[in-house]
Amino acid sequence: MIDYEKAVDRCLGWGGGAGAGGWRSLLLLVALVASTAALYAFFSSTLRVSAWFLVPPPSNSSPEEFVLLPSPPPTHRHTRPPLGRHPASTPPPTEVPVSTASPSLIAPSPSPAEGAYDPKTPPLVPDGPGFTPSPGFLPVSTVTPPSVAPLPPPRVGDDAMTDLQLIHAKKEIAGAPVVLHDPDLYAPLFRNVSVFKKSYKMMERILKVYIYEDGPKPLCHTPHLDGIYASEGWFMKLMEENTRFVVKDPNKAHLFYLPYSSRQLRTHLYVAGSRSMQPLSIFLRDYVNSISAKYPFWNRTRGADHFLVACHDWATYTTNLHEDLRKNTIKVVCNADVSEGVFVRGKDVSLAETYVRTPNSPRKAIGGRPASRRSILAFFAGQMHGRVRPILLRYWRGRDRDMRIYEVLPDEIAAKMSYIEHMKSSKFCICPMGYEVNSPRIVEAIYYDCVPVIIANNFVLPFEEVLDWGAFSVVVAEKDIPKLKQILLGISGRRYVRMQTNVRRLRKHFLWNDKPVKYDLFHMILHSIWYNRLNHYSL
Incomplete structure (x- = not known):
């Protein structure tokens, strides 16, 4: 064994005298x-x-x-962004304006009269000139959000699992097996029935939706189930009652639902005579800011995995004060007009506008006569607003017995045959746009087995990502209104019978049910949201 002290002494030339111990x-x-x-x-x-x-x-x-x-210090384990998601490039603001509106602070204003058809108010200026909400409507306060620790880099974990599931679903859909026969799906209605069936099956297996409990009533969580804007109310009702797709744990969700009603915003926040929708936009901006300050989920994708469902004409315009809401969020809206730069085809969803007269029986009086018992070539009756309807009347009102085109159905005619009976007795039902591109007549025509004739440029038709509208409808350009009868007469009798048969088979996909039924309107809307969300992912 080496004696380190002696080794050091030898190296230094020391012997081991009296002073060696100190050294x-x-x-x-x-x-x-x-x-x-x-x-x-x-x-x-x-x-x-x-x-x-x-x-x-x-x-x-x-x-x-x-x-x-x-x-x-440790943060909540789910504040990290999942795989494929990235936090915003800038940290959240230190102060976020949010609404503190409560039902007692929301003064009601008269809702627009809902007459027989298209009772819509004239278009407003989306950004009204310097509107300041009156004290009784929507007080706006400033709330400081909690400080948020810097997000760690993405890691594979609970959050990333939702992305991985969606990527897996998209791969499965891309390799969908060919469907030769399905008793529940009529192939001629679809662009690709095999892809739709596989996508729907993956949605049933995977999709989970979280519904925010935040939001004051009646602006949020309060569905209206009648009138021409009933689609948003029925979807809200059925979504909030759902137990198959809805989860209480937001960390398991693939999509997040903002449960507000555009109709309720119009009814309670619009200041009569102001011609400004600014109060509605302020509410939505503050509502989203409060959610993004309270929860981490909005900030993970800047709202790209969130969706709203709104049928009022103004729904798209009222998102303009929140950039992420307008650009990123999936907007499920009736006013699906691509020309205005707000609705984005392939990301947003065209919501079918359904006129529900009897909420307790939304399927009342549906159905119509067979093709051989339809004596009227084309029918329209409705209020005159927008750019298309006056042109339609100018060319066709009272000029042709086959073309029953009215501004309002005259009393003497209505006494003999009601509006609904006219639709059930006509081969083609004319569905011109009003103030906006959407019209409840499209779904009404489907309900009454009448082939819809859609006149609205730039309109994204409901469920166009899966349905083949050419199989059961006629789309006419606005400039071709003078040739409308010629276009309709150019459709052969055999083709018309085939189209009307398709309309009858299509009807179940546009029906509301008290309890959702497979492939009905509730599921078709949810599927379009799911399908368009998958477009976000690349394989």
Whole structure:
């Protein structure tokens, strides 16, 4: 065994005299200090390298400049963005204006009269001139959101699992087996029935939706089930009652539903005579800001996995004060007009506008006569608004017995044959746009087995991503209104019978049911939201 003290003495030429003990003690002390410094340097370097891999420094710094910081306090494990999602490039603002409106603070204003057809108010200026809400409507306050720790880098975990499930679903849909026969699906109605069936099946197996409980009533969580804007109310009702797709744990959700009603916003926040929808936009901006401050889920994708369902004509315009809501969120709206730069085909969803007269029996009086018992070539009756309807009347009102085109159905005619009976007795039902591109007549025509004739440029038709509208409808350009009868007469009798048969088979996909039924309107809307969300992912 080596005697280190003697070895040191030999190296230094010392014998081991009386003073040797002092020198040896000094050298041992120096060696101890040196070894301690070396160990500190070694472990410090190791920790620094480990920290570099775990938390990279800002892009404008180098490893040499990186300063090891103490670990931040633990945050909720689900605040990290999942795989494929990225936090916003800038941190959330220190102050976010949010509404503190409560039912007692929302003064009701008269809702628009809902007459027989298209009772819509004239278009307003989306950004009204400097409107300030009156004190009784929507007080706006400033709330400071809680401080949020910096998000760690993406990791595979609970959050990432939802993305991985959607990517898996898209791969499965891309490889959908060919469907030769399905008793529940009529292939001629679809662009590709095999893809639709596989996508619907994957939706049933995978999709989970979280519904925010936030939001004051009656603006949120209060569905209206009648009138021409009933689609948003029926979807809200059935979604909030659903137990198959809805989850209480938001960390398991693939989509997040903003449960507000555009009709209720119009009824309670619009200031009569102001011609400004600014109060509605302010509410939505503050509502989304409050959710993004309270929960981490909006900020993970800047709203791209959130959706709203709104049927009022103004629904698209009222998103303009919140950039992420307007650009990123999936907007399920009746006013699906691509020319205005708000509705985005392939991301947003065209909501079928359904006129529900009897909420307790939404399927009342549906059905119509067979093709052989339809004596009227084309029929329309409705209020005159928008750019298309006056042109339609100018060319066809009272000029042709086959073309029953009216501004309002005259009393003497209505006494003999009601509006609904006219639709049930006509081969084609004319569905011109009003103030906006959408019209409840499209679904009414389907209910009464009448082939819809759609006149509205730039209109994205409901469920166009899966349905083949050419199989059961006629789309006429606005400029071709003078040739309308010629176009309709150009459809052969055999083709018409086939189209009307398709309309009758299509009807079940546009029906509301008290309890949702497979492939009905509720499921078709949800499927379009699911399908368009999958467009976000690339394989």
